[in-house]
Amino acid sequence: MGRAYRFIVRVFWAVVLTSLAMPAASAEEALSTEGISRASDAVVGVISVAVDNASSSATLGPVRKGSGVVIGPDGLVLTIGYLILEADQVQLMTDQGRRIPARVVGYDVATGFGLVKALIPLPVPAAPMGDPAAIGDDDTLLIISGGEDAGISMARRVSQRAFSGYWEYHLDHALFTVPARMDHSGAALFNLRGELLGVGSLFVGDALGPGQPPMHGNMFVPVDLLKPILNEMLAQGRSAQSQRAWMGVNCIEIDGEVRVLRVNSPSPAEAAGLQPGDRIVRIDGQAVDTLDTLWQRLWTGGAAERDVSLDIQREGRPMQVPLHTVDRQSTLKQPLGT
Known part of the structure; x- marks a missing residue:
């Protein structure tokens, strides 16, 4: 056709x-x-x-x-x-x-x-x-x-x-x-x-x-x-x-707030205990109010594999979540023989 x-x-x-x-x-x-x-x-x-x-x-x-x-x-x-x-x-x-x-x-x-x-x-x-x-x-x-x-x-x-x-x-x-x-x-x-x-x-x-x-x-x-x-x-x-840091989350930006929509499995975010609905307030002490700021601060904060600190709110309660990021490429499955 x-x-x-x-x-x-x-x-x-x-x-x-x-x-x-x-x-x-x-x-x-x-x-x-x-x-x-x-x-x-x-x-x-x-x-x-x-x-x-x-x-x-x-x-x-x-x-x-x-x-x-x-x-x-x-x-x-x-x-x-x-x-x-x-x-x-x-x-x-x-x-x-x-x-x-x-x-x-x-x-x-x-x-x-x-x-x-x-x-x-x-x-x-x-x-x-x-x-x-x-x-x-x-x-x-x-x-x-x-x-x-x-x-x-x-x-x-x-x-x-x-x-x-x-x-x-x-x-x-x-x-x-x-x-x-x-x-x-x-x-x-x-x-x-x-x-x-x-x-x-x-x-x-x-x-x-x-x-x-x-x-x-x-x-x-x-x-x-x-x-x-x-x-x-x-x-x-x-x-x-x-070659940059990856957490393994899907996030959404609503009215100046960034919230976790989905947590990939397996991923650093899953290992750290992040949950859908969590609001990400800061990353490594820097305020987050848009997806752009979250991603840019994640990628420019250091090596692809490193420790980061997330300040979140879960059902109104403040929490601090330590997370170890990885290089996204290292998590992808490859065909046999490659």
């Missing part, structure tokens, strides 16, 4: 772009049509199966399906990291329905990017990377997903801002687009020149940002975050900034 679907979509876009031209299709519209075709060809499906007893299977499931985009001539594919986290097997699906075995090259905790590489020649062209900072408010963007349910749709950026995730994650800037797509995992965000701008991570309800009216949309990790760390990821499997 994928190949036929994408052919129909390309024809549709060619008609749309030509109909918008005044009075006739120009070189720019022709370039846009070519860019859309090139972008569509570069997106593949990603299917992974986690290793047995992977801790991430509790939240992500043992089998994950999403998308990726070819960024190198040797079958290097960029995707969102949670799709290939603790993966034992990875397959790439072309729009002809062909499944190609691949291996995990890197998973970067800091950015959330994942890299996989085809184990046999991948007959798919690489997508050039664009500049997310150059996106204009009125620019038409494309979201393209791959695999069995491949799809292409128009989008527009509605905000570009910092983002703090509940799972010990923070980006200084992320891209937020509308309308929302549910097949966002690893989906590729392109401009009409066929240049890759970002990789899909989340469905969100606050695309416009804090204090703005609710709006459903998607969060994309911008590719300008990949450019300075790509060589590190290829050589080491992650960037240097990903």
Whole structure:
């Protein structure tokens, strides 16, 4: 279905772009049509199966399906990291329905990017990377997903801002687009020149940002975050900034308070006795009132593996909780033989 679907979509876009031209299709519209075709060809499906007893299977499931985009001539594919986290097997699906075995090259905790590489020649062209900072408010963007349910749709950026995730994650800037797509995992965000701008991570309800009216949309990790760390990821499997402290908690920020939503098992937080509902007031004596401040103070406070002190409130009672953090990478299960 994928190949036929994408052919129909390309024809549709060619008609749309030509109909918008005044009075006739120009070189720019022709370039846009070519860019859309090139972008569509570069997106593949990603299917992974986690290793047995992977801790991430509790939240992500043992089998994950999403998308990726070819960024190198040797079958290097960029995707969102949670799709290939603790993966034992990875397959790439072309729009002809062909499944190609691949291996995990890197998973970067800091950015959330994942890299996989085809184990046999991948007959798919690489997508050039664009500049997310150059996106204009009125620019038409494309979201393209791959695999069995491949799809292409128009989008527009509605905000570009910092983002703090509940799972010990923070980006200084992320891209937020509308309308929302549910097949966002690893989906590729392109401009009409066929240049890759970002990789899909989340469905969100606050695309416009804090204090703005609710709006459903998607969060994309911008590719300008990949450019300075790509060589590190290829050589080491992650960037240097990903070697940082991890507690193993999911937290939520409400009205200036940070509360524990979930405790991973196993994790340093579980060993320390943290519980859902605990309010984190201070870390190492420094006040905490946002997810951003909690994560940044955790990561900048010293080595990845170290003792930290949390001041919490549990059902209104103040408590001090000593906790020994670890490097997140050391907790991830690897396939046999790696």
